Amino acid sequence: xxxxxxxxxxxxxxxxxxxxxxxxxxxxxxxxxxxxxxxxxxxxxxxxxxxxxxxxxxxxxxxxxxxxxxxxxxxxxxxxxxxxxxxxxxxxxxxxxxxxxxxxxxxxxxxxxxxxxxxxxxxxxxxxxxxxxxxxxxxxxxxxxxxxxxxxxxxxxxxxxxxxxxxxxxxxxxxxxxxxxxxxxxxxxxxxxxxxxxxxxxxxxxxxxxxxxxxxxxxxxxxxxxxxxxxxxxxxxxxxxxxxxxxxxxxxxxxxxxxxxxxxxxxxxxxxxxxxxxxxxxxxxxxxxxxxxxxxxxxxxxxxxxxxxxxxxxxxxxxxxxxxxxxxxxxxxxxxxxxxxxxxxxxxxxxxxxxxxx
Ligand code: NAD
Numbered sequence: 001x002x003x004x005x006x007x008x009x010x011x012x013x014x015x016x017x018x019x020x021x022x023x024x025x026x027x028x029x030x031x032x033x034x035x036x037x038x039x040x041x042x043x044x045x046x047x048x049x050x051x052x053x054x055x056x057x058x059x060x061x062x063x064x065x066x067x068x069x070x071x072x073x074x075x076x077x078x079x080x081x082x083x084x085x086x087x088x089x090x091x092x093x094x095x096x097x098x099x100x101x102x103x104x105x106x107x108x109x110x111x112x113x114x115x116x117x118x119x120x121x122x123x124x125x126x127x128x129x130x131x132x133x134x135x136x137x138x139x140x141x142x143x144x145x146x147x148x149x150x151x152x153x154x155x156x157x158x159x160x161x162x163x164x165x166x167x168x169x170x171x172x173x174x175x176x177x178x179x180x181x182x183x184x185x186x187x188x189x190x191x192x193x194x195x196x197x198x199x200x201x202x203x204x205x206x207x208x209x210x211x212x213x214x215x216x217x218x219x220x221x222x223x224x225x226x227x228x229x230x231x232x233x234x235x236x237x238x239x240x241x242x243x244x245x246x247x248x249x250x251x252x253x254x255x256x257x258x259x260x261x262x263x264x265x266x267x268x269x270x271x272x273x274x275x276x277x278x279x280x281x282x283x284x285x286x287x288x289x290x291x292x293x294x295x296x297x298x299x300x301x302x303x304x305x306x307x308x309x310x311x312x313x314x315x316x317x318x319x320x321x322x323x324x325x326x327x328x329x330x331x332x333x334x335x336x337x338x339x340x341x342x343x344x345x346x347x348x349x350x351x352x353x354x355x356x357x358x
Contacts, residue, residue, distance in 0.1 A: 004058075
């Protein structure tokens with residue numbers, strides 16, 4: 001069986017779905033065909049793929065195609081019935097879905113893989129959120145006109161930066177850990193009280209905003225009521241004046257990002273403060289966030305980049321590639337594509353299927 005790895009064409013996308021290191025971890029009997037230059041922007045040269053056993057060529061005729069995001073409209077006709085496609089298939093690009101369905105391709109959406117314990121090695125949402133949380137703090141440190149750590153110098157002592165992380169899921173916990181490693185004093189808040197212990201174990205303070213949400217069976221937050229949301233906005237507005245950096249990651253699956261940081265709250269932040277809004281893709285946690293852009297309002301820098309993992313493409317691709325290999329291990333048996341429709345991971349992540357004759 002052949003696995004094709006195309007070069008990504010979406011603007012700003014620097015990741016690749018399979019890196020050379022993973023080729024040796026693929027199920028037996030899988031041969032890899034990589035489009036010329038597919039890994040270049042993630043620092044994986046064609047020669048590295050060749051050395052790992054891949055061939056460089058046209059990836060589209062393969063039995064399965066692994067991509068980072070949606071195929072472009074001119075790539076969709078290159079897919080065919082019965083073939084498998086693995087990619088992130090949410091967000092911008094969703095207008096491609098009807099055309100994709102028409103091809104009869106079995107499309108597996110990485111973000112739809114059920115987040116059950118058995119699926120952890122396949123959890124591309126978590127692997128990319130880890131990268132985003134880390135990089136968000138580096139983006140903030142780069143823009144902040146202050147040090148993160150406390151410094152004692154001959155010229156006197158510098159106070160450490162104060163960082164607030166809102167949303168302590170996968171990205172938020174990584175942001176907390178990274179900001180702590182850089183020496184900042186870190187506080188965090190999440191509506192799920194269960195994460196308070198994890199926040200404290202990373203050396204951060206759990207901020208009490210007097211708002212407590214509910215947790216779903218899958219470990220996600222439920223959307224707050226409008227009253228709770230207003231309460232949270234008011235409590236934040238009062239406390240936010242103390243912080244130099246705000247990293248927001250709050251999300252509720254299937255819903256627009258909750259608006260937590262009002263325009264008035266931004267105006268209350270210190271001059272030079274930085275907000276990194278990792279929820280920008282789904283509308284942003286801050287009222288002033290501009291999707292995909294970096295702006296300065298009232299002396300506060302607000303970064304609303306939508307594809308933060310792609311800013312660290314080597315490791316983002318390496319982790320994603322391991323997720324893709326783990327999914328392929330479920331889809332391939334004895335060197336052939338064998339889709340087990342009784343497996344909840346296979347059915348849960350499949351968003352288009354080959355038409356079954358009546
Ligand atoms: P996410 O990206 O959907 O949300 C990020 C965080 O925002 C969550 O912690 C959520 O509680 C928080 N949030 C939502 N509304 C908020 C508000 N108004 N104010 C403050 N915070 C708010 O979540 P995620 O990071 O992908 O994962 C969340 C949780 O899901 C994990 O911590 C874990 O418990 C569970 N999970 C389980 C698995 C697994 O078992 N395979 C894998 C990944 C995650």
